[in-house]
Amino acid sequence: MPRVPARVLPPAFALAALTALIPLGGPAPAAADSIVVGGRPVSVADSPWAVALSSRDRFGAERAGQFCGAVAIGPTTVLTAAHCMGRTVLGGEASGIRDLRVIAGRDDLSGPGGQEVPVRSAWVNPDYDPGTNAGDLAVLTLEQPLPGDGVIPMAAEGDAAYTAGNEATVYGWGDTTGYGAYAATLHASDVQVLPDSSCVRAYPGGPRGAYDASSMLCAGDTAGGRDACQGDSGGPLVADGRLIGLVSWGSGCGSPGSPGVYTRVSAAIGWMPGEP
Known part of the structure; x- marks a missing residue:
C-alpha cells in the first residue's frame, strides 16, 4: 500500500x-x-483554537472553501502544515491567494456565524522537505486578532x-x-x-x-x-x-x-x- x-x-x-x-x-x-x-x-466553543483554512476561489463555496485545518497559538498567529501552503495544493503561491482566510468560531462551515479573518502573510518553514515531510509547518499571520482568548499553549x-x-x-x-x-x-x-x-x-x-x-x-x-x-x-x-x-x-x-x-x-x- x-x-x-x-x-x-x-x-x-x-x-x-x-x-x-x-x-x-x-x-x-x-x-x-x-x-x-x-x-x-x-463544538467549536469547547475548542476555539481549532480553526479552518479557506479559499472559495480555489476550493469552491461548499463548506466555505475549507481545505486544511489549523490551530491558533496567539491572537494573530496560526499554525498549519507547510504542505497546505504549497503550489501543489493551492495551484500557486500562497501570497497570490487573495481570499485566503481562517474561519473561527463557526460550528457549521456551511452556515453563518463565527468569523472569517484574512491571512496577512504566510511563513513556510524553509527547511521543509516535501519528499519526507520533515519540518511540515507553516506560520500564518492574520490581518486582525481572533475573537476572545481562543488560543492553546x-x-x-x-x-x-x-x-x-x-x-x-x-x-x-x-x-x-x-x-x-x-x-x-x-x-x-x-x-x-x-x-x-x-x-x-x-x-x-x-x-x-x-x-x-x-x-x-x-x-x-x-x-x-x-x-x-x-x-x-x-x-x-x-x-x-x-x-x-x-x-x-x-x-x-x-x-x-x-x-x-x-x-x-x-x-x-x-x-x-x-x-x-
Whole structure:
C-alpha cells in the first residue's frame, strides 16, 4: 500500500490530484461510527483554537472553501502544515491567494456565524522537505486578532504530554470515512501517543515513508479505526490541554499498523517566528 504523503483536500479544479492522496488499493474500511475516522462531532466553543483554512476561489463555496485545518497559538498567529501552503495544493503561491482566510468560531462551515479573518502573510518553514515531510509547518499571520482568548499553549521539549501511551485528541473537518465524506462541522478523534519505536516500525522507509523522531510523532489506535484523514492536514493534536502536533501524513486512514504522523511541535518552538 503506497504512502499517502499529505492529508489535504485538493483544489476543486484539480480533483485528479486526489488519486495521489489515496492508496491504490483503497483505504481500509473505517469503524461504523467513523468521524475524522473513528471519533465524534465537537463544538467549536469547547475548542476555539481549532480553526479552518479557506479559499472559495480555489476550493469552491461548499463548506466555505475549507481545505486544511489549523490551530491558533496567539491572537494573530496560526499554525498549519507547510504542505497546505504549497503550489501543489493551492495551484500557486500562497501570497497570490487573495481570499485566503481562517474561519473561527463557526460550528457549521456551511452556515453563518463565527468569523472569517484574512491571512496577512504566510511563513513556510524553509527547511521543509516535501519528499519526507520533515519540518511540515507553516506560520500564518492574520490581518486582525481572533475573537476572545481562543488560543492553546504549545508543549515544549520534555513535556509529559508527549509521553508514549498518553491520550490525545486530533481535530479537523476532513474525510470522516476514508472514502471522501468531508465534514461540515468540526470533529475529533481520541488517539494514543505511540512510542517512536512503533512509528519507525510502521514507517521504516521506502514506499510507506520514513518516520523521523526528531521532527515527527505518531498517534493512533494499534487496532486501527481512529485517525486523521484527507482534509485534516495542519489541524491540531492536543494532549493534556497543550498542542503537541499538527496533522501531516500517513498511509491510509485508520488502517491497522499505520498510525497518523504529526509534525512534532516541540521541535519547531525554537526556530519558528512568533507573534509580531
